[in-house]
Amino acid sequence: xxxxxxxxxxxxxxxxxxxxxxxxxxxxxxxxxxxxxxxxxxxxxxxxxxxxxxxxxxxxxxxxxxxxxxxxxxxxxxxxxxxxxxxxxxxxxxxxxxxxxxxxxxxxxxxxxxxxxxxxxxxxxxxxxxxxxxxxxxxxxxxxxxxxxxxxxxxxxxxxxxxxxxxxxxxxxxxxxxxxxxxxxxxxxxxxxxxxxxxxxxxxxxxxxxxxxxxxxxxxxxxxxxxxxxxxxxxxxxxxxxxxxxxxxxxxxxxxxxxxxxxxxxxxxxxxxxxxxxxxxxxxxxxxxxxxxxxxxxxxxxxxxxxxxxxxxxxxxxxxxxxxxxxxxxxxxxxxxxxxxxxxxx
Amino acid sequence: xxxxxxxxxxxxxxxxxxxxxxxxxxxxxxxxxxxxxxxxxxxxxxxxxxxxxxxxxxxxxxxxxxxxxxxxxxxxxxxxxxxxxxxxxxxxxxxxxxxxxxxxxxxxxxxxxxxxxxxxxxxxxxxxxxxxxxxxxxxxxxxxxxxxxxxxxxxxxxxxxxxxxxxxxxxxxxxxxxxxxxxxxxxxxxxxxxxxxxxxxxxxxxxxxxxxxxxxxxxxxxxxxxxxxxxxxxxxxxxxxxxxxxxxxxxxxxxxxxxxxxxxxxxxxxxxxxxxxxxxxxxxxxxxxxxxxxxxxxxxxxxxxxxxxxxxxxxxxxxxxxxxxxxxxxxxxxxxxxxxxxxxxx
Numbered sequence: 031x032x033x034x035x036x037x038x039x040x041x042x043x044x045x046x047x048x049x050x051x052x053x054x055x056x057x058x059x060x061x062x063x064x065x066x067x068x069x070x071x072x073x074x075x076x077x078x079x080x081x082x083x084x085x086x087x088x089x090x091x092x093x094x095x096x097x098x099x100x101x102x103x104x105x106x107x108x109x110x111x112x113x114x115x116x117x118x119x120x121x122x123x124x125x126x127x128x129x130x131x132x133x134x135x136x137x138x139x140x141x142x143x144x145x146x147x148x149x150x151x152x153x154x155x156x157x158x159x160x161x162x163x164x165x166x167x168x169x170x171x172x173x174x175x176x177x178x179x180x181x182x183x184x185x186x187x188x189x190x191x192x193x194x195x196x197x198x199x200x201x202x203x204x205x206x207x208x209x210x211x212x213x214x215x216x217x218x219x220x221x222x223x224x225x226x227x228x229x230x231x232x233x234x235x236x237x238x239x240x241x242x243x244x245x246x247x248x249x250x251x252x253x254x255x256x257x258x259x260x261x262x263x264x265x266x267x268x269x270x271x272x273x274x275x276x277x278x279x280x281x282x283x284x285x286x287x288x289x290x291x292x293x294x295x296x297x298x299x300x301x302x303x304x305x306x307x308x309x310x311x312x313x314x315x316x317x318x319x320x321x322x323x324x325x326x327x328x329x330x331x332x333x334x335x336x337x338x339x340x341x342x343x344x345x346x347x348x349x350x351x352x353x354x355x356x357x358x359x360x361x362x363x364x365x366x367x368x369x370x371x372x373x374x375x376x
Numbered sequence: 377x378x379x380x381x382x383x384x385x386x387x388x389x390x391x392x393x394x395x396x397x398x399x400x401x402x403x404x405x406x407x408x409x410x411x412x413x414x415x416x417x418x419x420x421x422x423x424x425x426x427x428x429x430x431x432x433x434x435x436x437x438x439x440x441x442x443x444x445x446x447x448x449x450x451x452x453x454x455x456x457x458x459x460x461x462x463x464x465x466x467x468x469x470x471x472x473x474x475x476x477x478x479x480x481x482x483x484x485x486x487x488x489x490x491x492x493x494x495x496x497x498x499x500x501x502x503x504x505x506x507x508x509x510x511x512x513x514x515x516x517x518x519x520x521x522x523x524x525x526x527x528x529x530x531x532x533x534x535x536x537x538x539x540x541x542x543x544x545x546x547x548x549x550x551x552x553x554x555x556x557x558x559x560x561x562x563x564x565x566x567x568x569x570x571x572x573x574x575x576x577x578x579x580x581x582x583x584x585x586x587x588x589x590x591x592x593x594x595x596x597x598x599x600x601x602x603x604x605x606x607x608x609x610x611x612x613x614x615x616x617x618x619x620x621x622x623x624x625x626x627x628x629x630x631x632x633x634x635x636x637x638x639x640x641x642x643x644x645x646x647x648x649x650x651x652x653x654x655x656x657x658x659x660x661x662x663x664x665x666x667x668x669x670x671x672x673x674x675x676x677x678x679x680x681x682x683x684x685x686x687x688x689x690x691x692x693x694x695x696x697x698x699x700x701x702x703x704x705x706x707x708x709x710x711x712x713x714x715x716x717x718x719x720x721x722x
Contacts, residue, residue: 182603192597195604221722251538257528257638258541292603376567
């Protein structure tokens with residue numbers, strides 16, 4: 031494998047070989063395994079020494095990804111500087127909502143001029159910044175080096191080596207290709223795109239649609255309703271994305287359609303489960319308590335609605351989810367509001 | 377409700393009021409209920425007098441749609457000519473594979489100049505003609521009057537009044553709008569498009585993708601794989617459709633994405649169930665025996681593959697399903713062939 035060298039953003043003339051993954055949660059650990067299975071040398075950093083000691087001694091990350099045997103090419107450490115020595119690419123595998131504080135530490139020790147792959151999705155609460163924007167402004171990483179990994183990617187399924195397609199988005203195509211060539215395996219097939227905005231808008235908006243399909247399920251509705259919500263949901267997120275500079279095909283691809291279908295279908299999706307509780311008539315507070323944690327769709331529907339209003343984009347599903355979450359609209363009312371609109375072309 | 381009158385294809389100056397539905401299977405009966413709930417007067421024709429007598433005396437079609445009470449506005453008859461007296465629109469609700477022989481009878485008694493709504497999907501075996509083409513050539517109905525109804529529409533869910541979005545496709549937009557205004561209800565929301573080719577190609581190709589996702593399921597794979605197959609499947613059917621004159625957005629809409637997601641998600645889908653048996657290692661003959669009937673995806677993958685070859689379109693999922701069905705390729709081999717292709721942009 032050789033990497034095309036049309037861009038200064040890609041380091042060296044050989045394929046990327048030494049990766050450092052920062053964050054050893056389920057997805058970070060899984061992606062470390064993918065990279066190792068693709069033949070790369072991987073250092074996996076975790077803050078907690080108990081986690082890295084476990085990985086190095088048992089070849090398992092029993093805290094976050096039990097049952098998965100990690101290849102020998104994955105070496106764990108909790109020494110950040112040491113983890114990054116010789117890294118030809120860095121993978122950011124920390125949660126979206128702690129990305130900023132982590133970057134404030136990482137940026138002083140991260141090598142410059144190397145691809146930085148972000149596994150974090152969504153937007154930052156408060157600022158509304160997309161993850162790649164946070165990485166650029168806080169982490170001081172030029173956009174040409176920031177690669178966003180997204181798509182229908184449940185960590186547990188990838189770790190079990192189930193066939194998975196993914197998307198690597200970077201404004202500089204050569205950077206995405208370099209990472210693509212470094213991480214493709216028999217079970218993990220990455221595609222490249224240059225539409226970072228689209229990838230990130232889709233990664234945020236899909237959670238709203240998952241809440242909406244959950245609400246419909248909680249009301250007792252079946253596949254006609256779910257499929258209609260997914261389709262019309264992708265339609266409205268595409269309209270918003272295009273207005274913000276994204277490309278429509280991104281939403282018809284793995285980052286849009288693929289991730290949305292997977293998220294809306296998964297019994298494990300927290301967003302969908304929250305929707306089910308709302309559909310059964312629980313208030314937002316009670317539904318959040320029942321699902322047990324911060325649920326992105328609840329945050330996203332508010333910020334996405336604001337964005338849509340500012341840009342004059344009609345997003346009826348986002349609006350309906352917002353009304354159920356924050357304005358005590360009944361869930362049946364949400365469905366009714368979607369069905370009672372005037373007849374239109376598709 | 378008034379109908380815009382820009383087209384000679386639309387009859388009269390008032391909304392369409394008198395519909396005749398030809399065929400009282402589950403979907404024909406369900407659509408008769410939808411029309412009646414929308415305020416239309418409906419005559420439902422079935423060949424068998426036992427079926428129509430049952431409907432008229434019990435308000436139920438216990439042969440095909442048990443448990444659903446039909447509105448009084450639905451009147452059933454097995455007298456074909458009588459059924460069509462005064463019809464302002466005709467609905468063809470007979471199976472795709474008997475459409476030709478039925479039309480040879482219907483065409484002599486069908487009123488001329490009225491919208492003809494087709495509930496039949498797919499292509500005719502042998503000729504490879506799309507249903508609208510069969511209706512045109514055999515039924516002598518001008519294309520401007522043929523409206524294809526499609527989308528994520530399981531009859532049982534519509535009959536249970538679950539919120540459903542649907543597509544009405546007609547080359548003459550005013551005809552589609554006339555039908556749209558006549559059949560929208562609180563639970564049934566029709567959108568109009570003019571891309572009949574796209575609607576029909578999607579309606580055929582989605583069954584191939586459902587077989588493919590079934591195969592993956594039979595192999596024990598989860599949502600990453602299913603979502604990837606759905607996404608890449610829509611991608612390849614879009615490329616074929618556009619080559620044949622369809623419009624790409626149709627495939628991102630209810631007729632493409634919506635119907636594909638619903639079909640691939642449904643435990644009731646015969647195509648998906650057949651795929652599951654193939655994925656478990658059964659031969660095509662044994663899998664067909666296990667699922668019990670003609671399965672469209674098996675026919676479609678052959679005809680669609682031919683079409684793709686003739687037009688030089690690469691359709692890897694269709695090819696893989698064909699190889700499993702007709703060339704004794706192992707299902708794992710199918711997945712491997714999809715994953716081992718050279719890295720590309722999306």
